[in-house]
Amino acid sequence: MDYLTLFLPAFIWFVIIASFVHLIRLDYWWIRIWDFPHLQLFVLASIALVAWVFTGEKSEWTDALMPVGLSAALLYQGWLIYPYTSFHKKQVHRILRKAGEASNDKATIRLMVANVYMYNTRTPDVCQLISKYKPDVFLILEGNKAWAKALESVQEQYPFRLLHPLENTYGMLLYSRLPLQNAELRFLIQDDIPSIYGQFKLPSEQLIHFYGVHPMPPSPTEHYRSTERDAELLIVGKEARRQKGPVIVAGDLNDVAWSHTTRLFQRISGLLDPRVGRGLFSTFHARYFFLRWPLDHVFVSHHFRLRYLKRLPNCGSDHFPILIELTYAPDPARAVDIPQPEGDDIQESNETIKEAR
Structure with missing residues (x-):
């Protein structure tokens, strides 16, 4: 349990920081690489939030910041990924042909x-x-x-x-x-x-x-x-x-x-x-x-x-x-x-x- 107590908060704060660090408008590679793994960060934030609910320490007021940060990370990652789901309006429409119409x-x-x-x-x-x-x-x-x-x-x-x-x-x-x-x-x-x-x-x-x-x-x-x-x-x-x-x-x-x-x-x-x-x-x-x-x-x-x-x-x-x-x-x-x-x-x-x- 001691290892979990040490590891879980560190993991949670890593996921939260990694989710938002790319918003810093600096062009260094170690910031810009965090533009890439938002789908992976969405999965990690989901796992971290579930882990916090079942095992996280909740004795200090600062512990409440972790689920808030993870929830914000999930919402943000979802907002970024949402346009590339079937629920979003398509930018390029598919060409439709009527029955018997020749393709162009x-x-x-x-x-x-x-x-x-x-x-x-x-x-x-x-x-x-x-x-x-x-x-x-x-x-x-x-x-x-x-x-x-x-x-x-x-x-x-x-x-x-x-x-x-x-x-x-x-x-x-x-x-x-x-x-x-x-x-x-x-x-x-x-x-x-x-x-x-x-x-x-x-x-x-x-x-x-x-x-x-x-x-x-x-x-x-x-x-x-x-x-x-x-x-x-x-x-x-x-x-x-x-x-x-x-x-x-x-x-x-x-x-x-x-x-x-x-x-x-x-x-x-x-x-x-x-x-x-x-x-x-x-x-x-x-x-x-x-x-x-x-x-x-x-x-x-x-x-x-x-x-x-x-x-x-x-x-x-x-x-x-x-x-x-x-x-x-x-x-x-x-x-x-x-x-x-x-x-x-x-x-x-x-x-x-x-x-x-």
């Missing part, structure tokens, strides 16, 4: 995003997924020369390519059946962290603005702060809002869907998240189910309707690939649903970009 394949794009993990040797599994799901476009992240070589077996079907293999885990390989125009490799913040911009032409002749991103995360092994990651996302977000036509932003953002940065990105860009109202579609970590959250994202403008969204089987990476099929079906009424900047969002974005540069 000429206005549809199927996109696969896969962070393959550079040291992964299961290249045939990735090629098999490509052959099975036949994406119109697929983006490979962490692609190096070995991966570029391995994907030669499928590239004949994808005549439009922008390949930039790197040995630093930030290589990007873009393959497309659709005509790719104005494609450019860009280094928005860091000289060794590329991103991609290009325009895909659908069979309907509609052009789609595409951004492929993979910024560096804040972590003890990568970068001591999140500013560079945040700035790259915000630069892309500002560009996306200025585009007149449909936009897709896809990649491993090294950030979770519910973080302050990702929500700020949505308000700055005006883009929508197809997962809202459907599920988390957690893609990392593929090997550890208890440490899993949504790191790989596809954000779209209001011009699209969703046909299909799926997390694909693991292929030896620490990420699951994700597959999405979208139809260009603009509805003027949806324009009112575009996220808008709030408060000091514009100022915060500009300051973050300035500091990173």
